[in-house]
Amino acid sequence: MAKVKRNKKPETGIPTTSMGDISFLLLLFFMVSTVFVKEKGLDVMLPKAKSIVKIPRKHAATIYVNRSGVISIDDYAVEIPLVSIIMQQKIADDINLITCFRTDKDTNYGIMSDILQQLKEANTLRVQFEAKLKR
Amino acid sequence: MNRKRRNLGGIPTTSTSDISFLMLVFFLSTTTFDIKKGLGLVLPPASEPGAQKAKIKEENITKVWINKDGAIRVNEEDVALDKLERRIRNVVKDNPDMVISLKTDRKSKYDYMVRVLDLLQAAGAEKISLSTN
Numbered sequence: 001m002a003k004v005k006r007n008k009k010p011e012t013g014i015p016t017t018s019m020g021d022i023s024f025l026l027l028l029f030f031m032v033s034t035v036f037v038k039e040k041g042l043d044v045m046l047p048k049a050k051s052i053v054k055i056p057r058k059h060a061a062t063i064y065v066n067r068s069g070v071i072s073i074d075d076y077a078v079e080i081p082l083v084s085i086i087m088q089q090k091i092a093d094d095i096n097l098i099t100c101f102r103t104d105k106d107t108n109y110g111i112m113s114d115i116l117q118q119l120k121e122a123n124t125l126r127v128q129f130e131a132k133l134k135r
Numbered sequence: 136m137n138r139k140r141r142n143l144g145g146i147p148t149t150s151t152s153d154i155s156f157l158m159l160v161f162f163l164s165t166t167t168f169d170i171k172k173g174l175g176l177v178l179p180p181a182s183e184p185g186a187q188k189a190k191i192k193e194e195n196i197t198k199v200w201i202n203k204d205g206a207i208r209v210n211e212e213d214v215a216l217d218k219l220e221r222r223i224r225n226v227v228k229d230n231p232d233m234v235i236s237l238k239t240d241r242k243s244k245y246d247y248m249v250r251v252l253d254l255l256q257a258a259g260a261e262k263i264s265l266s267t268n
Contacts, residue, residue, distance in 0.1 A: 020152035027155050030162035047246045049253035055171040062171075065245075100171060103245050110241030112248070116265065120181035129249055130173040 039075045042066040047105040049131035060100045060128070061090050067104040069111045080114045087122035098126045174252055179264055197226050197235050201251055203242040219251065223258035234262040 035057075042064040063083070064072040071078050073086055091097045099119055103112060119127065199219075200208040207214050214222055227233055235255055239248045255263055 016152070020148070020155060023152055023155040023159055027159045027162065030159065030166055033168065034162055034166045035168075036165065047249040049174055049249055051174065051253055051256045052172040053175055055173055055175075057171060060171060098175075100173065105244065105246035105249070107245040108241065109239045109243045109245050109248055112245055113239070113241060116178060117181075120178055123180065125178040125180060126175070127178060128171070128173040128175050129252065130171060131249055131253070133172065134253075 039072075041075070041102060042070060042072050044102050044104040045106070046102065046130055046132045048134040049129075050134045052131050052133055055098060055100055055128050055130075059094055059096045059098050061087070061094075061097055062100045062102055063115065065101065065103040065107050065111060065115070067106045069108065071111075071115065080111070080118060083115055083118035084122040087119055087124045091122060091124045096126075097124055098128055099124050100128045100130055102130045174249065174256060176252070176263060176265060191234055195230065195232050195234055197223070197233055199223075199235055199237045199251065199255070201237070201239040201243050201247050203240045205243065205247040205250075207251060216250065216254070220254045220258045223255055223260055227259050227261075232262070233260070234264055235260045236264045236266055238266045 039062070041062065044064060044066055061073075064070075066072075071080065071083065073083070078086060087097075087099065101112070101115075116127070119125070198208075198210055202208075205216075207216060207219055209219070209222060223235065226235075237248070237251065237255065239251075252263070252265075
């Protein structure tokens, strides 16, 4: 008996040949833009401001101050008198150092005033107060 | 003439997309877009004993005070927050050498200081002195 040839149906499917290219492209983007967070810091609610500018990450040293007045530098809780000593060491490493404050909006200004005084003594005079963009 | 077919050697590429997706997931989960933004300021240097202070004429200083409740005074005159920007803009326009001295109560909130500093910078004040008391 002669065999009846069946008509071959055209195969339907998603072409996956370029999948690797796409994923490599995405991978490259994320590899380039990734910044590994060096410090955990403290949980803070930043104040909002309109005229904010970008801070060069290269020269930034962050001081975290939470609402209860705990100060954290490089993930170490520090007392106010120690701030000037730490910042003196930091400015010796990088002359263009910018001190970045990540301070909770409900923090007492007295603590900030004391820290600023310490920065003056350490001669780290460029400061930035981190804020969220006010819309 | 019959040629012998050579077995072509090659790198198997079927799993490249799997590997790259795995790496992609890793980078996706670890990436934080760490863009820092804020209000910039240069502090006046600490006065050393015996050092000569640069004197600024009294007429070139505008004193801005913030009390513990966030109320603002400009040169002994109460000013509402929404009127501060215009006030400072006019002051800076009249005298470009004007130094704005910002003094905040120790019991005041940090948020109040940032709000006023933001308005001062938005008003075009370039010489801002942040007093620590």
